[in-house]
Amino acid sequence: MTLDLVKRGQSLTITNIPDALIRAQAIRFGIAEGETVLCAEVVPAGPIVISKNKQEIALGRGLARQITVDLGR
Amino acid sequence: MKHRGGHRNQQCHRLRHHHNLALEIEIPRDARRIVLAGNPNTGKSVFFNALTGLYVDVSNYPGTTLEIAHSRLGDDVLIDTPGVYGISSFNDEERIARDIILAADVVLNVVNAVHLERDLFLTQQIIDTGVPVVVALNMADEASAHGIEIDTEKLSEMLGVPVIPTVAVKKQGFGAVKAALSRATPGKLTPGLVEKLREAANRVGQQGDALLILEGDDAVAERHGVEPGDEREEIYRRRRERVNELVAAVVREPGCESRFGAVLGRWMLRPLTGIPILLFTFFVMYQVIGVFIAQTVVDFTEDEIMAEMYEPLISGLVGRFIAEDSVIGVILIGEFGVLTMTVTYILGLLLPLIVGFYFFLALFEDSGYLPRIATLADRVLTGIGLNGKAVIPFILGFGCVTMATLTTRMLSTERERRIAIFLLGLAIPCSAQLAVIAGMLAGLGAAYLVMYVLVILIVFLVVGTVLNTIFSGTSTHLLIDLPPLRVPRLGNVLKKTGNKAFGFLREATPLFVIGAVLVSLMQLSGGLAAIQRAVAPVTVGWLNLPMETATAFIMGIVRRDFGAAGLLTLELTALQTVVALITITLFVPCIASVFIIFKERGWKDGILIWGGTWLIAFTVGGTVMQLSKVFGGDSDPDVALILAAFAGIGGVIVLFFRLIKCASGLKVPESAQAVKK
Numbered sequence: 069m070t071l072d073l074v075k076r077g078q079s080l081t082i083t084n085i086p087d088a089l090i091r092a093q094a095i096r097f098g099i100a101e102g103e104t105v106l107c108a109e110v111v112p113a114g115p116i117v118i119s120k121n122k123q124e125i126a127l128g129r130g131l132a133r134q135i136t137v138d139l140g141r
Numbered sequence: 142m143k144h145r146g147g148h149r150n151q152q153c154h155r156l157r158h159h160h161n162l163a164l165e166i167e168i169p170r171d172a173r174r175i176v177l178a179g180n181p182n183t184g185k186s187v188f189f190n191a192l193t194g195l196y197v198d199v200s201n202y203p204g205t206t207l208e209i210a211h212s213r214l215g216d217d218v219l220i221d222t223p224g225v226y227g228i229s230s231f232n233d234e235e236r237i238a239r240d241i242i243l244a245a246d247v248v249l250n251v252v253n254a255v256h257l258e259r260d261l262f263l264t265q266q267i268i269d270t271g272v273p274v275v276v277a278l279n280m281a282d283e284a285s286a287h288g289i290e291i292d293t294e295k296l297s298e299m300l301g302v303p304v305i306p307t308v309a310v311k312k313q314g315f316g317a318v319k320a321a322l323s324r325a326t327p328g329k330l331t332p333g334l335v336e337k338l339r340e341a342a343n344r345v346g347q348q349g350d351a352l353l354i355l356e357g358d359d360a361v362a363e364r365h366g367v368e369p370g371d372e373r374e375e376i377y378r379r380r381r382e383r384v385n386e387l388v389a390a391v392v393r394e395p396g397c398e399s400r401f402g403a404v405l406g407r408w409m410l411r412p413l414t415g416i417p418i419l420l421f422t423f424f425v426m427y428q429v430i431g432v433f434i435a436q437t438v439v440d441f442t443e444d445e446i447m448a449e450m451y452e453p454l455i456s457g458l459v460g461r462f463i464a465e466d467s468v469i470g471v472i473l474i475g476e477f478g479v480l481t482m483t484v485t486y487i488l489g490l491l492l493p494l495i496v497g498f499y500f501f502l503a504l505f506e507d508s509g510y511l512p513r514i515a516t517l518a519d520r521v522l523t524g525i526g527l528n529g530k531a532v533i534p535f536i537l538g539f540g541c542v543t544m545a546t547l548t549t550r551m552l553s554t555e556r557e558r559r560i561a562i563f564l565l566g567l568a569i570p571c572s573a574q575l576a577v578i579a580g581m582l583a584g585l586g587a588a589y590l591v592m593y594v595l596v597i598l599i600v601f602l603v604v605g606t607v608l609n610t611i612f613s614g615t616s617t618h619l620l621i622d623l624p625p626l627r628v629p630r631l632g633n634v635l636k637k638t639g640n641k642a643f644g645f646l647r648e649a650t651p652l653f654v655i656g657a658v659l660v661s662l663m664q665l666s667g668g669l670a671a672i673q674r675a676v677a678p679v680t681v682g683w684l685n686l687p688m689e690t691a692t693a694f695i696m697g698i699v700r701r702d703f704g705a706a707g708l709l710t711l712e713l714t715a716l717q718t719v720v721a722l723i724t725i726t727l728f729v730p731c732i733a734s735v736f737i738i739f740k741e742r743g744w745k746d747g748i749l750i751w752g753g754t755w756l757i758a759f760t761v762g763g764t765v766m767q768l769s770k771v772f773g774g775d776s777d778p779d780v781a782l783i784l785a786a787f788a789g790i791g792g793v794i795v796l797f798f799r800l801i802k803c804a805s806g807l808k809v810p811e812s813a814q815a816v817k818k
Binding site: 089096 | 258259380
């Protein structure tokens with residue numbers, strides 16, 4: 069499934085980020101492919117906030133739609 | 142490359158002699174270049190200020206608007222860099238940080254102890270460039286307050302560089318940091334990088350440049366005349382793994398604890414709570430800036446100090462030497478005098494307001510609220526072809542449109558920059574203008590206030606949507622770091638406020654003087670009256686305003702608040718006031734902004750934007766006035782009906798452009814489709 073369909077509080081593993089530039093920026097934030105993160109917040113029709121430990125990043129919905137994730141672990 | 146920010150011509154080697162760096166800083170022959178680097182929100186600026194004291198020089202980095210602070214530190218030179226998450230070519234900040242770090246003798250890397258996982262990525266990247274590093278583990282007190290324990294010695298051992306715990310705001314650990322700078326050493330590279338780097342460094346001569354080339358940095362590769370590598374992904378991945386390893390080995394933190402800051406941070410993101418919080422914040426801003434400063438403070442500074450004490454004094458003084466009705470007399474101390482009205486406007490009216498706006502802006506920045514507003518606003522902004530990040534230039538635009546136009550460089554694509562700059566020039570009133578507007582609206586009652594705000598908002602959304610429809614290409618998505626909320630440090634906020642207010646005065650004053658002289662000359666030559674008569678069909682016939690309003694618009698070409706303030710002296714009905722304010726808000730941005738717009742966007746876009754604001758301002762102003770005549774007449778207009786009709790017209794315009802786009806067979810951008818659904 070894709071990241072935009074995730075609900076708040078769910079834990080997920082990022083399996084694929086197609087855009088190379090986004091991938092590089094995400095790695096810097098500590099959110100690389102294969103990492104397990106928590107969906108901290110979903111702004112209705114807006115961005116998805118994911119967190120790993122104390123690090124939080126917000127991704128636009130259009131971007132979240134391109135990112136493939138696995139639920140649970 | 143051209144020299145900028147001309148410094149004294151002294152016999153000493155300069156940073157720009159390093160082939161990477163165009164920044165011109167005087168560096169004595171034996172001084173080391175100590176570079177301060179770190180992520181955003183690490184307390185780096187506090188560090189810089191505390192280490193260097195008062196003697197700070199600021200240089201503009203060539204080709205950008207970013208100012209780089211530098212100062213002597215004992216026998217050495219300390220150079221600040223913009224806060225970045227890594228060094229590469231993703232944006233201006235990174236490019237500058239990259240070049241300054243590559244030219245460094247020692248890097249003092251400030252990391253946030255609470256966010257090691259994020260911050261150590263940059264640390265490891267800097268270490269991989271081969272430069273000697275000292276790590277300042279800042280906010281050590283906050284980390285322990287969170288129950289986070291960090292094994293500093295082990296971190297130092299694993300990184301291979303000195304690690305010093307500090308609390309910058311309390312000046313703790315500075316002595317140890319200064320001492321450590323002399324024993325800074327190159328650290329341990331990311332595993333697997335050693336051989337690769339050695340080989341590449343043999344080719345280009347320098348490890349730092351070699352690293353960036355391997356990581357596919359075009360600019361650095363070009364300097365050496367080689368092809369950029371394609372190993373960024375591989376190196377980043379290994380570096381990330383290394384950092385995760387480091388964090389796992391040295392950090393011990395308790396399970397999740399719920400703090401008030403974390404809860405509030407969440408509330409700010411959810412529309413149901415976030416929008417009221419945002420509105421409340423704006424309400425507080427309005428109370429402080431629009432009511433307290435614009436009325437109480439400005440009454441005192443403008444009327445009592447400037448108009449009653451300063452102006453008679455200077456008029457009397459100048460009047461002794463120059464006749465008041467001579468050409469020079471009029472220019473200096475006449476109605477629009479350089480020494481009378483201009484000084485009163487700048488110091489009596491603008492300065493208190495500007496200080497108020499920059500104070501709030503600094504609070505937003507330092508508290509971590511700004512990226513949360515960006516996240517909340519993302520949905521609305523995708524509808525006009527932007528993403529949430531654009532909220533930052535827009536909020537800054539309420540401070541100063543010129544400054545905001547420059548910050549649109551943080552937006553990722555030309556398309557986004559174009560839309561944002563157009564909207565900034567059109568629909569965002571800057572603080573100086575807003576203050577005058579707020580003052581004038583305050584006496585008119587709530588209905589007219591709502592009318593003003595909604596008309597501007599509708600214009601903003603309609604024009605944004607239309608631009609998003611007609612410009613080709615697609616916009617980028619939001620990807621933003623949400624730092625923890627914290628209570629801003631007053632000292633830091635005040636310092637920022639002071640710096641920015643001073644910068645504003647420096648930038649605005651010459652333009653004010655030019656404007657005042659132009660208007661005085663027109664008044665003397667009778668040109669003003671001629672223009673007033675010439676544009677009467679528009680001002681009187683279409684906008685239903687007095688002929689003298691033309692003066693305000695002519696002044697508005699120079700500075701927006703000049704124009705708005707020009708309305709103050711006119712006798713207007715409530716409706717006329719609102720229409721005049723709407724028109725002057727949408728009217729051209731100030732001369733400084735226009736210069737920047739032409740510089741940033743080129744002639745074609747510049748003329749499109751400048752001309753577009755003329756057209757839209759008078760069309761909208763007139764439409765509102767004519768609608769008011771239909772719905773209730775001049776004396777008692779029905780605000781709700783006027784707004785409904787106006788919004789309807791806006792809707793039709795949007796549909797019209799969508800249809801044209803569809804008919805011409807072009808693809809409607811994705812973000813626009815999302816809105817339609």
